[in-house]
Amino acid sequence: MRGLNFDIAHLLAGSLVLVSFMQLYQDRLTALLHIFALHALMLALSVAWQSYVQDAPHLFVTAALALVFKAIVIPVTLHRIIVRLGIHREIETVGGIGLTMLAGIGLVALSMVVILRVTGGADPFAREDLAFALSVILLGLLMMVSRRNAVSQVVGFMSLENGLVLAATGAKGMPLVVEISVAFSILIAFIVIGIFLFRIRERFDTVDVGALDRFRGDRA
Amino acid sequence: MNFANEAVTAVLVIPALTAALLAFLPDYRAGAAVNVAAAFFTFLAALSLLFQRPAVGSYLFIDDLNNVFITLTTFVGFTTSVFSASYIAHELKIGRLTPTNLRFYHAMYQTLMFALNLALIANNIGLMWVAVELATLTTVLMVGIYRTHEALEAAWKYFILGSVGIALALFGTILVYLAAQPVIGAGFESMVWTKLVARAAAFDSGILNLAFIFLLLGYGTKVGLAPLHAWLPDAHAEGPTPISAVLSGLLLNVALYALLRFKILLAANPNAIAPSPLMVIMGLVSLVFASFMLYRRRDIKRFFAYSSIEHMGIVTFAFGLGGAIANFAGLLQMTMHSLTKSAIFFAVGHIAQAKGTQRFIQIHGLSESNPSLAFAFALTVVAIAGLPPFGIFKAEFLLATSTFSRAPWLAVIFGFGLLVAFGALIIRLQDVLFGKPSPSEAIPAATLFPLYAHLAIVLAAGIYLPQPLVRWFEAVAKMLG
Numbered sequence: 001m002r003g004l005n006f007d008i009a010h011l012l013a014g015s016l017v018l019v020s021f022m023q024l025y026q027d028r029l030t031a032l033l034h035i036f037a038l039h040a041l042m043l044a045l046s047v048a049w050q051s052y053v054q055d056a057p058h059l060f061v062t063a064a065l066a067l068v069f070k071a072i073v074i075p076v077t078l079h080r081i082i083v084r085l086g087i088h089r090e091i092e093t094v095g096g097i098g099l100t101m102l103a104g105i106g107l108v109a110l111s112m113v114v115i116l117r118v119t120g121g122a123d124p125f126a127r128e129d130l131a132f133a134l135s136v137i138l139l140g141l142l143m144m145v146s147r148r149n150a151v152s153q154v155v156g157f158m159s160l161e162n163g164l165v166l167a168a169t170g171a172k173g174m175p176l177v178v179e180i181s182v183a184f185s186i187l188i189a190f191i192v193i194g195i196f197l198f199r200i201r202e203r204f205d206t207v208d209v210g211a212l213d214r215f216r217g218d219r220a
Numbered sequence: 221m222n223f224a225n226e227a228v229t230a231v232l233v234i235p236a237l238t239a240a241l242l243a244f245l246p247d248y249r250a251g252a253a254v255n256v257a258a259a260f261f262t263f264l265a266a267l268s269l270l271f272q273r274p275a276v277g278s279y280l281f282i283d284d285l286n287n288v289f290i291t292l293t294t295f296v297g298f299t300t301s302v303f304s305a306s307y308i309a310h311e312l313k314i315g316r317l318t319p320t321n322l323r324f325y326h327a328m329y330q331t332l333m334f335a336l337n338l339a340l341i342a343n344n345i346g347l348m349w350v351a352v353e354l355a356t357l358t359t360v361l362m363v364g365i366y367r368t369h370e371a372l373e374a375a376w377k378y379f380i381l382g383s384v385g386i387a388l389a390l391f392g393t394i395l396v397y398l399a400a401q402p403v404i405g406a407g408f409e410s411m412v413w414t415k416l417v418a419r420a421a422a423f424d425s426g427i428l429n430l431a432f433i434f435l436l437l438g439y440g441t442k443v444g445l446a447p448l449h450a451w452l453p454d455a456h457a458e459g460p461t462p463i464s465a466v467l468s469g470l471l472l473n474v475a476l477y478a479l480l481r482f483k484i485l486l487a488a489n490p491n492a493i494a495p496s497p498l499m500v501i502m503g504l505v506s507l508v509f510a511s512f513m514l515y516r517r518r519d520i521k522r523f524f525a526y527s528s529i530e531h532m533g534i535v536t537f538a539f540g541l542g543g544a545i546a547n548f549a550g551l552l553q554m555t556m557h558s559l560t561k562s563a564i565f566f567a568v569g570h571i572a573q574a575k576g577t578q579r580f581i582q583i584h585g586l587s588e589s590n591p592s593l594a595f596a597f598a599l600t601v602v603a604i605a606g607l608p609p610f611g612i613f614k615a616e617f618l619l620a621t622s623t624f625s626r627a628p629w630l631a632v633i634f635g636f637g638l639l640v641a642f643g644a645l646i647i648r649l650q651d652v653l654f655g656k657p658s659p660s661e662a663i664p665a666a667t668l669f670p671l672y673a674h675l676a677i678v679l680a681a682g683i684y685l686p687q688p689l690v691r692w693f694e695a696v697a698k699m700l701g
Binding site: 114115117118119120123126130133134137141144150153157160161164167168171172173174175 | 346376380383384387388390391394395397398401402405406407408410411424426427429430
């Protein structure tokens with residue numbers, strides 16, 4: 001039974017890494033938001049499974065938060081924002097998709113090597129989880145540095161935080177203080193981001209989007 | 221009678237309640253007055269902690285190390301609120317801020333004070349992390365308050381880099397918990413700092429090492445150490461000047477304090493890597509890099525922001541070097557820098573208002589146009605450049621001599637960095653003070669009281685450190701290993 005529990009946890013955490021990779025090659029914002037919702041869904045499943053396995057019902061709260069806020073509320077809101085901004089255009093990636101994917105593979109390999117080697121003595125459950133979590137965090141970082149668009153940077157940051165939640169739930173018996181704080185911080189971060197997007201829109205209205213509209217007008 | 225528990229509560233509750241009150245107080249003058257009063261009472265509460273300490277709790281505690289910083293933080297918080305009251309009066313007059321902005325600004329100021337105090341007295345590494353995160357978010361909002369293109373750009377950059385830093389720090393915190401969990405047991409206890417440090421010798425050193433690297437990168441971003449400093453100059457330059465003063469004087473200190481806590485933890489484990497080489501390298505790189513960067517700055521606030529990177533580099537180097545004398549010097553440098561740099565920003569704030577610009581090219585002849593301001597500014601720059609008789613000289617001298625006796629090559633790099641920075645400071649000081657006066661207006665609301673209060677302490681510390689203070693700092697230096 002222990003074997004099956006372990007395998008399922010492994011599968012869910014692993015698929016979170018996989019979805020992180022899927023985020024890397026999305027070149028449209030709407031598609032990126034869909035994949036992010038999937039990312040949050042995988043996180044919710046993974047946390048819920050950890051909660052069941054560790055017999056820690058308070059983790060279900062974290063799972064529910066991930067499901068409601070990150071998989072539904074935030075993608076929907078961000079989607080509205082980009083519609084209002086009228087930026088359904090391609091995302092500029094620095095260095096191209098192939099190179100980014102290669103860098104991503106390198107980062108995952110790095111985190112596996114580092115975590116599995118260093119945490120030899122720890123609970124195997126926790127260490128595998130931690131290795132996946134670090135991969136998700138590094139992939140989130142990679143996404144933030146390889147994108148120029150504010151919205152996709154935010155998505156990169158949120159998937160990075162997903163990695164943190166995965167790590168926190170994988171550590172057995174981690175006090176609730178931290179879980180709430182993580183959820184809370186994401187909430188605050190989102191408010192801040194919301195304000196910023198609002199302000200950036202003001203900026204775009206006068207600078208960037210205006211130019212874009214003129215360009216479209218010429219083409220029509 | 222022992223009021224220590226009440227004092228600890230007051231240090232947190234006063235700013236929190238005041239923040240809530242200020243958010244609903246429409247009159248900005250009353251807001252500024254309430255802000256000053258609250259900061260003053262918080263300072264008094266913190267001061268009382270010097271005489272009585274509460275018992276160690278599982279959430280909050282006071283020990284030698286954080287007692288230094290809580291006193292310093294609340295003091296600078298108070299003087300900055302006095303400066304802020306005179307600063308915003310002018311900003312309102314020229315229309316850069318509106319009364320609504322100010323309501324928000326004052327509420328955020330007290331929220332920041334709450335977060336900084338909480339980060340300092342938290343006995344729980346999770347709670348400490350939350351507090352540093354809160355401090356980051358409030359300062360992000362304040363940096364962007366002018367809503368100009370540059371301010372938003374700076375706030376966004378700060379937000380993204382700060383969040384990444386803070387995320388890495390959280391990962392490090394989780395790793396520390398993971399290292400502690402097999403020894404102390406799953407649950408709350410494994411995040412209580414005093415318990416961690418007591419049992420650290422039995423932790424898995426591999427996990428602890430990895431944790432420290434993440435913590436160094438994470439909190440190091442907030443300290444502004446060299447490869448991770450990109451947010452710092454922008455955030456200092458584009459926000460309101462009182463915020464530059466608390467960023468440099470307090471937030472950088474608090475981030476470094478968090479790092480020091482984990483350094484102590486690592487030092488308590490015999491098998492863990494020595495954090496020293498990493499901190500020495502990052503410190504020296506910051507020092508030399510920032511010193512050279514000083515020469516090419518065109519913006520006065522950006523210039524002093526780089527000077528902060530330089531000084532945080534010195535402090536990190538001192539703590540990295542370790543040992544009784546270097547730790548003592550680091551602690552002294554940290555305190556003195558915090559006081560001097562905030563004093564400099566008080567002067568710079570009024571200079572920028574008088575000259576109507578932050579660009580060096582348009583700031584000349586201050587000694588003729590605003591003599592009293594020029595005099596105060598010159599004193600603060602002399603103090604930050606590390607000239608005697610000010611306290612920074614004493615700290616840097618101690619550090620230099622200690623380095624020479626232990627690692628002469630490092631002392632050469634250290635001395636070189638200091639000299640390079642010294643040159644830049646003197647060149648800029650001359651530019652600002654002398655030459656044909658650029659157009660300038662008098663700032664009737666300007667107050668130099670907070671500046672001279674800081675300078676008096678820095679001068680006194682440079683000339684004579686009282687015995688109890690020396691013993692106290694020595695105890696802390698010993699604790700830092």
